[in-house]
Amino acid sequence: MGKSEIPDPFKHKRETTGLGHFNDQNDPVTMVLGLKDVRKCAHNWKTFQSGGEEVGRIVVPSEVAIRETRQIPFEVDPPEHKGYRDLLDPWFKRPLEPAYQEKIKAIIIGVIDEVIAKDSVEVVEEFSLKLQSRALTVLLNIPYEESEVWINWGKHVFRSEESDLDGEKAAILYDYIDTQLDKAAVNPGEDLYSVLLNSEVHGKKMSKEEAKGVMILTFAGGRDTIINAVTNSIAYFAEHPESLERLRNEPEITNNAVEELIRYFSPLTHMGRVATEDTQVCEHALEANSRISLCWASANRDERVFETPNEVVLDRKVNPHVAFGFGTHNCMGATHARQIMNILIGCLTEKVSSMSILSQEDNIEDWQEFQRKVGYDSLHVKFIGK
Amino acid sequence: MAQITFIDLNKDSITLEADSGSLMELAVQNNIEGIDGDCGGVCSCATCHVHVAESDMAKVGEASEIEQDMLELDDNANEFSRLCCQIQVSEDLDGVTLTVAGE
Numbered sequence: 001m002g003k004s005e006i007p008d009p010f011k012h013k014r015e016t017t018g019l020g021h022f023n024d025q026n027d028p029v030t031m032v033l034g035l036k037d038v039r040k041c042a043h044n045w046k047t048f049q050s051g052g053e054e055v056g057r058i059v060v061p062s063e064v065a066i067r068e069t070r071q072i073p074f075e076v077d078p079p080e081h082k083g084y085r086d087l088l089d090p091w092f093k094r095p096l097e098p099a100y101q102e103k104i105k106a107i108i109i110g111v112i113d114e115v116i117a118k119d120s121v122e123v124v125e126e127f128s129l130k131l132q133s134r135a136l137t138v139l140l141n142i143p144y145e146e147s148e149v150w151i152n153w154g155k156h157v158f159r160s161e162e163s164d165l166d167g168e169k170a171a172i173l174y175d176y177i178d179t180q181l182d183k184a185a186v187n188p189g190e191d192l193y194s195v196l197l198n199s200e201v202h203g204k205k206m207s208k209e210e211a212k213g214v215m216i217l218t219f220a221g222g223r224d225t226i227i228n229a230v231t232n233s234i235a236y237f238a239e240h241p242e243s244l245e246r247l248r249n250e251p252e253i254t255n256n257a258v259e260e261l262i263r264y265f266s267p268l269t270h271m272g273r274v275a276t277e278d279t280q281v282c283e284h285a286l287e288a289n290s291r292i293s294l295c296w297a298s299a300n301r302d303e304r305v306f307e308t309p310n311e312v313v314l315d316r317k318v319n320p321h322v323a324f325g326f327g328t329h330n331c332m333g334a335t336h337a338r339q340i341m342n343i344l345i346g347c348l349t350e351k352v353s354s355m356s357i358l359s360q361e362d363n364i365e366d367w368q369e370f371q372r373k374v375g376y377d378s379l380h381v382k383f384i385g386k
Numbered sequence: 387m388a389q390i391t392f393i394d395l396n397k398d399s400i401t402l403e404a405d406s407g408s409l410m411e412l413a414v415q416n417n418i419e420g421i422d423g424d425c426g427g428v429c430s431c432a433t434c435h436v437h438v439a440e441s442d443m444a445k446v447g448e449a450s451e452i453e454q455d456m457l458e459l460d461d462n463a464n465e466f467s468r469l470c471c472q473i474q475v476s477e478d479l480d481g482v483t484l485t486v487a488g489e
Binding site for chain 1: 424425426427428429430431450452455456459472
């Protein structure tokens with residue numbers, strides 16, 4: 001296996017039953033694996049809901065035991081969902097503005113300059129986490145220095161060495177957001193906390209609990225995913241210098257390359273839903289109140305849709321991937337993520353001549369039937385500047 | 387050179403000229419309300435959905451199977467639906483009218 005390869009462990013099940021089964025804390029999850037089935041279920045929010053009473057249950061592994069605040073708009077379904085989404089979409093589309101992109105570019109050039117000087121760089125902590133944290137200050141419109149706090153939290157906000165779910169670690173984030181919202185309530189500014197607290201949704205002022213739900217989602221949804229996308233990109237370009245060279249010569253294919261890398265990496269393996277009625281998926285009966293997951297990672301390797309699904313085809317032209325989800329609840333941070341990837345590629349071609357992998361420890365998720373590499377626990381790389 | 391008319395979400399009619407690229411790129415460059423093109427034109431996001439005028443359907447052509455699969459799950463889709471990132475500008479498209487599909 002190539003060092004940067006992300007294998008597809010779902011192929012056999014996807015081609016036979018179309019389903020997988022994961023026993024999550026005695027609350028089983030039926031994993032939907034085919035692209036068309038995933039899209040159909042994601043589209044059908046009435047039967048497969050996100051906004052049920054049990055907060056945290058659509059996340060896999062379930063966060064029911066460690067979270068009480070409803071993430072917004074993620075754990076709200078239409079019609080209420082639309083009010084939140086309409087309010088938030090303009091803020092989360094700011095990455096399309098040139099001034100925003102300039103700030104992200106300065107941040108990425110900064111982290112590249114930091115690593116080029118070193119003999120060996122641990123990419124997850126010293127590159128991706130820093131890049132993700134600093135870029136998040138731009139999304140939230142708060143001072144750059146605040147990223148130091150988040151970098152010091154380390155790689156995982158919910159996970160510890162011992163466990164995939166760690167309530168005490170999660171509490172650090174929740175308490176932090178409480179404090180920031182309290183500060184913004186007293187001294188409002190131009191940041192996302194203040195904007196939320198001063199906004200109206202569904203005809204009344206947004207509550208602190210609602211704002212907290214938006215902020216938790218923003219922090220949690222945009223952390224491991226971006227860290228994996230960035231780290232995996234570094235590993236890929238280190239192992240495939242010809243790809244970096246091609247992008248240097250053909251910058252016009254950068255957008256295709258971003259979509260293709262995101263398809264191939266699928267930084268979020270899957271996301272759950274709860275059935276509101278007795279139903280079926282792939283001729284498999286599902287009882288009301290049971291859980292399914294929409295397996296983006298498997299769907300993105302569906303050979304019925306993608307030619308050579310396990311290869312990175314940098315200029316893949318038709319690429320109907322679901323790495324950012326699909327339908328009502330598609331990723332709100334996708335515009336930010338796409339800009340980061342786009343600008344990262346541009347900056348690497350500008351400033352880096354080559355990279356070499358010195359050592360690595362793969363991050364393998366354990367979904368019982370499936371062992372999936374999603375990224376790296378650590379990745380040591382030597383960057384050579386131009 | 388082809389002249390393309392978009393009818394945006396506000397029902398405003400905007401006629402543009404182009405000789406290359408996709409119709410999604412043309413719409414985004416000219417800030418046509420309702421065409422976002424989030425995925426940049428790889429048929430992944432369905433934010434460039436238009437209804438082709440019935441009389442122009444022969445000029446524009448039908449959606450590919452992959453595009454049809456995307457449209458099938460769009461509540462505003464009808465027999466005239468296309469994702470305009472999948473339509474390349476050419477002289478053959480001169481005079482075509484596209485209505486941005488509403489929410």
